Amino acid sequence: MSKEALLQIRDLTKIYTDDSGEKTVLKDLDLDVEKSEFLCILGPSGCGKSTLLRCIAGFEEYSGSVSVDGTQRREPGIDRFMVFQDFNQLFPWKTVINNVAYPLSLNIKAPKAEIKERALEALNKVGLSGCKDQYPHQLSGGMKQRVAIAKALALRSPIILMDEPFAALDAMTRSGLQKEMLSISESEKNTIIFITHNIQEAIILGTRILVFGQQGHILFDEKNPMQRPVTPASEGYGELWEELHHALYEGSLPAKTSK
Amino acid sequence: MNSKKKHAVSVIARVIYVIALLVIWECVARSGILGPRSSLIFPSLEQIGEAFIKNFIKGYAGTSLWIYIANSMKLLLTGLVIGILLAFILSGLSMVSFIFFKIYDLTVSVFDLLPGIALLPVVIIIFGVREEVIVFLVVHAVLWPMSRNMLDGFNATPRIYVEAGKNMGLKGAGLIFGVYLPAAASYIVSGLKSGWARAWRGLISAEMIFGIASSPGIGLFINQMRTNMNNAEMYATLLVIIIIGVIVQYGILRPIEVNTVRKWGMTK
Numbered sequence: 001m002s003k004e005a006l007l008q009i010r011d012l013t014k015i016y017t018d019d020s021g022e023k024t025v026l027k028d029l030d031l032d033v034e035k036s037e038f039l040c041i042l043g044p045s046g047c048g049k050s051t052l053l054r055c056i057a058g059f060e061e062y063s064g065s066v067s068v069d070g071t072q073r074r075e076p077g078i079d080r081f082m083v084f085q086d087f088n089q090l091f092p093w094k095t096v097i098n099n100v101a102y103p104l105s106l107n108i109k110a111p112k113a114e115i116k117e118r119a120l121e122a123l124n125k126v127g128l129s130g131c132k133d134q135y136p137h138q139l140s141g142g143m144k145q146r147v148a149i150a151k152a153l154a155l156r157s158p159i160i161l162m163d164e165p166f167a168a169l170d171a172m173t174r175s176g177l178q179k180e181m182l183s184i185s186e187s188e189k190n191t192i193i194f195i196t197h198n199i200q201e202a203i204i205l206g207t208r209i210l211v212f213g214q215q216g217h218i219l220f221d222e223k224n225p226m227q228r229p230v231t232p233a234s235e236g237y238g239e240l241w242e243e244l245h246h247a248l249y250e251g252s253l254p255a256k257t258s259k
Numbered sequence: 260m261n262s263k264k265k266h267a268v269s270v271i272a273r274v275i276y277v278i279a280l281l282v283i284w285e286c287v288a289r290s291g292i293l294g295p296r297s298s299l300i301f302p303s304l305e306q307i308g309e310a311f312i313k314n315f316i317k318g319y320a321g322t323s324l325w326i327y328i329a330n331s332m333k334l335l336l337t338g339l340v341i342g343i344l345l346a347f348i349l350s351g352l353s354m355v356s357f358i359f360f361k362i363y364d365l366t367v368s369v370f371d372l373l374p375g376i377a378l379l380p381v382v383i384i385i386f387g388v389r390e391e392v393i394v395f396l397v398v399h400a401v402l403w404p405m406s407r408n409m410l411d412g413f414n415a416t417p418r419i420y421v422e423a424g425k426n427m428g429l430k431g432a433g434l435i436f437g438v439y440l441p442a443a444a445s446y447i448v449s450g451l452k453s454g455w456a457r458a459w460r461g462l463i464s465a466e467m468i469f470g471i472a473s474s475p476g477i478g479l480f481i482n483q484m485r486t487n488m489n490n491a492e493m494y495a496t497l498l499v500i501i502i503i504g505v506i507v508q509y510g511i512l513r514p515i516e517v518n519t520v521r522k523w524g525m526t527k
Contacts, residue, residue, distance in 0.1 A: 103427035137524025197310040
């Protein structure tokens with residue numbers, strides 16, 4: 001693990017306490033994420049992958065540390081911007097452009113026109129500048145998720161956290177958004193941590209893929225060897241899929257690649 | 260039926276309904292079937308119409324109904340502004356401090372059940388027979404339902420809005436103004452509606468129970484008509500009360516609703 005990793009997570013432990021007792025969701029997790037990496041995290045339900053994202057975002061209390069550029073972060077902040085799975089993450093009382101411009105106006109001192117300009121530019125990147133004056137309730141689920149991504153792009157957040165953002169979309173919209181994410185990740189410099197249940201999505205998008213077992217135990221952690229753009233016909237796709245599938249469903253690596 | 264036709268039919272049905280009611284009224288008035296009191300209970304439409312105009316031109320004892328309306332409106336508006344501001348401040352503070360929330364929640368629950376008129380004797384002892392009494396009752400009428408709605412609205416704010424707000428750097432007062440208030444908009448609008456309705460009724464009731472000579476209101480006017488057996492004028496004043504209510508409902512409250520929660524798709 002290199003010292004200069006953009007995001008450093010050390011000894012992260014998260015325990016939920018409720019009436020039935022304590023539940024350890026994440027245990028002594030160490031993780032480094034390099035700048036401009038597109039990290040996809042796969043894992044079964046309840047493995048703590050969403051909790052990890054919420055801890056990084058600063059929505060949860062935890063023990064251990066999360067550092068960005070060497071500085072500890074515990075509170076939410078725009079250097080780690082979250083794109084939620086829930087379509088309703090946009091404010092319904094603001095137009096599309098204002099949903100993108102509002103976080104900007106809170107965080108940077110710039111003339112109104114400049115902020116609008118920057119928001120519009122971000123909307124352009126997700127192909128939604130034509131809907132800038134609409135309200136969120138007039139958009140489809142896929143469009144709402146694009147606006148949420150545009151918010152992060154406009155803020156130029158160094159780290160974008162995406163918690164299964166496309167999980168509730170239909171297959172066609174999902175595939176369209178994956179293509180868009182791919183081109184965004186190639187043209188922008190943001191580091192992206194992307195959680196998904198979908199092995200194909202992880203292979204298509206990730207430059208590095210992680211598979212979590214229970215309590216955030218890392219079963220698999222490797223750079224994605226495939227050349228972008230990846231399709232199921234790409235060479236090596238089948239083997240990688242098999243490997244990830246095994247790790248995901250059996251909780252271990254296939255015998256031939258086990259170390 | 261398409262929606263346009265449906266709309267036309269519903270308008271025609273309502274117009275026929277109103278005309279039928281008026282015709283029945285007029286028949287009862289002319290027939291005199293209720294005996295000697297008939298003309299008191301059912302003055303003819305013509306008499307009511309004349310009284311309506313007379314109320315504004317001649318008024319009572321040289322004071323036009325306009326003056327009464329202006330006085331009522333002044334007190335109502337003062338009370339509404341104070342009540343709504345207080346509701347915003349106190350409900351907002353409840354979001355900052357949990358202890359304050361618990362105490363204010365209890366206060367709202369208790370006073371929301373207390374009719375303003377029942378407080379009248381105490382309030383008169385405190386203020387004397389003065390305008391402040393009416394303003395107090397209007398504040399009482401609007402503050403509690405408004406606060407109840409705002410507290411409910413704040414508590415019903417989806418967690419995702421709050422987290423999205425925190426994510427973009429909002430905290431404390433910024434979170435209240437930037438997220439909780441707009442997220443509670445549909446609750447605030449319905450609080451405004453019920454607050455206004457209660458305040459309007461409370462105002463008329465208080466004015467009927469005691470009139471202030473220095474600033475006579477609509478309620479007092481009705482009472483003066485009653486004591487003088489000017490029943491046509493009394494009915495005409497009831498019409499005025501309804502008309503003002505309709506104007507506020509459709510001229511003020513409705514546009515507020517259409518331009519906020521409806522436009523935002525937060526209500527159907």
